Amino acid sequence: MQFTTYSFIIYMILFISLWNRVGGRRILLLNLSSLVFYGAWNPYYIFLMVGSSGIDYFCGLAMDRWRRYDRWLLWSALSANIGVLIFFKYTQFLHAVWCDLSVILPITCTGNAPSILLPVGISFYTFQSMAYSIDVYRKEIEPCRNPNEYFCYISLFPQLVAGPIERASHLIPQIRRLTQLSALPLEWRESGSLILRGIIKKCVVADHLASYVDPVFTKMSDYSLLSIVVATLFFSVQIYCDFSGYTDIARGLARMIGIRLMENFNYPYNAISIREFWHRWHISLSTWLRDYLYISLGGSKKGSFRTSCNLMITMILGGIWHGASYNFLLWGGYYGLMLILERAEWCRLPVRIPDPLRWLMTMLLVGFGWFIFRMETIADLGVLGWRLKTIMWNSGIHLVPNLLTVGAFLLFLSVTLLELKILRRKIMPFCVTEPWKRRLVVGTVLAIYYLAAPSMDRMFIYFQF
Numbered sequence: 408m409q410f411t412t413y414s415f416i417i418y419m420i421l422f423i424s425l426w427n428r429v430g431g432r433r434i435l436l437l438n439l440s441s442l443v444f445y446g447a448w449n450p451y452y453i454f455l456m457v458g459s460s461g462i463d464y465f466c467g468l469a470m471d472r473w474r475r476y477d478r479w480l481l482w483s484a485l486s487a488n489i490g491v492l493i494f495f496k497y498t499q500f501l502h503a504v505w506c507d508l509s510v511i512l513p514i515t516c517t518g519n520a521p522s523i524l525l526p527v528g529i530s531f532y533t534f535q536s537m538a539y540s541i542d543v544y545r546k547e548i549e550p551c552r553n554p555n556e557y558f559c560y561i562s563l564f565p566q567l568v569a570g571p572i573e574r575a576s577h578l579i580p581q582i583r584r585l586t587q588l589s590a591l592p593l594e595w596r597e598s599g600s601l602i603l604r605g606i607i608k609k610c611v612v613a614d615h616l617a618s619y620v621d622p623v624f625t626k627m628s629d630y631s632l633l634s635i636v637v638a639t640l641f642f643s644v645q646i647y648c649d650f651s652g653y654t655d656i657a658r659g660l661a662r663m664i665g666i667r668l669m670e671n672f673n674y675p676y677n678a679i680s681i682r683e684f685w686h687r688w689h690i691s692l693s694t695w696l697r698d699y700l701y702i703s704l705g706g707s708k709k710g711s712f713r714t715s716c717n718l719m720i721t722m723i724l725g726g727i728w729h730g731a732s733y734n735f736l737l738w739g740g741y742y743g744l745m746l747i748l749e750r751a752e753w754c755r756l757p758v759r760i761p762d763p764l765r766w767l768m769t770m771l772l773v774g775f776g777w778f779i780f781r782m783e784t785i786a787d788l789g790v791l792g793w794r795l796k797t798i799m800w801n802s803g804i805h806l807v808p809n810l811l812t813v814g815a816f817l818l819f820l821s822v823t824l825l826e827l828k829i830l831r832r833k834i835m836p837f838c839v840t841e842p843w844k845r846r847l848v849v850g851t852v853l854a855i856y857y858l859a860a861p862s863m864d865r866m867f868i869y870f871q872f
Contacts, residue, residue, distance in 0.1 A: 433585045433664075434555045441562035445527075452526040455491065460561040462487045463536045467543040467550035477544055484540040488533050495523055496530070500731030528568035530728055532561050534695055539575045541699055548576050556582050563666070565657040569650070569869040571671040571691035581666050598662040605655030607822075609867070613649035615815035616641045619808045620781070627787045631803035635791060639778045641812070644819050646777065647675065649868045650689070676773075676823075679765040681745040684773055696725050714750070719743035729780075737788075738779045745772060 422440050446453045466484040470477040493501075498521065506516035539560070542548045551557040559582050560575055623630050623638035630638075654671040661668050671690050678684035685693045704717040719740065726739020760768075782788060808816075 434559050434582060437559050437564075437582075437585075437664075438555060438562065441559070441564040441567060444564040445562065445567060448527055449524070455495075455526055455529075456532060456562060457558070459488060459491055459533060460536050460558060463540045464551070464554060464557050466540055468552065470540075470543050471550045481540055481544040485537055488537050492529060492533050495526055497727075497731045498523055531570045531572055532567060534572050534692075534728075536561055538572070538695060538699060542575055548579075551575065551579055563661070565660040566668055569653050569657075569867055570689075571654060571657075571669050572695050573669060573691070577669065578666070585665060598659040601655045601659030601662065605652040605657075605659065607818075608648035608652030608655065610652075612815045612819050613645045613652060613868075615811045616645040616648075619806065619812045620645055623806060624781050624783060624787070627782070627790050629804050631805050632791075634804065634806045635778075637808070638806075639774055639781070641808075641816060642781050643676075643774055643777045644816060646780075646868055647672070648819060653867045653869065674823075676770065677766070678769055678773075679762050680769055681742065681749055681772060684769060685742070685746075692725065692728070696721050700724065711750075715747045718746050718750075722746065733785050734779055734782050737785070738776060741776055741779055745776075 422436075442453055445456065463484050466480045470480045473480070502516075502519075505514070508514060509516040539548075539551075539557075543550050551560070556579055560573070560579050563573075563578070563582075566573065620638050620642045623634050624642070627635060651672040654668075658668045658670075669691060673687040673690065675684050675687035678687055701717055701721045704720060705713055706717060707714040720743075722743035723736065723739040726735045726737070726742070729735045729738070778791065779788070
């Protein structure tokens, strides 16, 4: 089974059909449904998720009972989670780094790294589980004593494989209230609007833009500078619509059963600084890195040099969180440098830059960051540099976007403008009480079907992280 748009919707329909029949056993149903959903991809990795979350569960109970050993228990839980993450996600990358270093250092690289299948969603549920242990250690929450509630917090299937990364203080109380509901809430107006919005973002916009982006980045040396620039622009929209589309679908599905997941995006492309961009992009990850890594390192309370080091470490680890390759390492370091320069007094101009110009500068920097994120190898950075140095606009293949690709990009621009200027940054739920609005919803659904039906089997980008 692939985690696609189809699988989410179909699985949720089956789940809803059972919800009102189980009474007070809804949490158990959620846990079993999550196990079946995750196990349909690879049943063996169910044991990994259960074992990883179980360590944090028992360490949380032990920290509450034996406070004098809480530091050792915390490090045991963190070590187990980080060890699992390193083994499954970074073994091959570390082996490749070691072999690369053997060229310039007197070390020996022998053999091949073992081929390990990366568990889907491991970065998300591992971070969520670690956040729970840290919060218990800091006495910010009481340990969860009900294993069913705790496992539901870790494995809630709408957000299991790509977030958002929820906090225990926000999600566990909502899970406990599920048994008190007399029936399925079915908040159709809000949840239906979120799901429809997410499907449009993913299937109509992101997947059609991918048809232009993928060929250019797969073999960049064959394409012209203009095609590379257009592909980078399209990818900036693709990754936003793909990831935020998943989040909207997950939030809509969760809201149907009475759970409100946190917002993960707040119009990041309206930011007028890199710092503001990260306050708006992948909010659950950026706040996790801030609260559990940056602040733990000392934050900004120990001088400018230490603050710069903390920022760089945080962003590099945030980059590596996304994937085990050099471009993610470089991407994290790039944003660390940008944040350091923004804070530096000597980089501040004596005059105030108008907001439209600040926005343009920020988007150019963010766009270059997305180029680093998407490139296949470090050599692609050299290809871009050579093309820019020689202004080689006409050298290489000019890939002309088709009508659907252009339409998807224009749809993104028009909907964004509609949200900002008319709906005041908030998608209003569909109200289907009036005939013309019902026809609008039906027409939208039909348009999605005809435009997106061939692409609804494409996986979400962030499932690989």
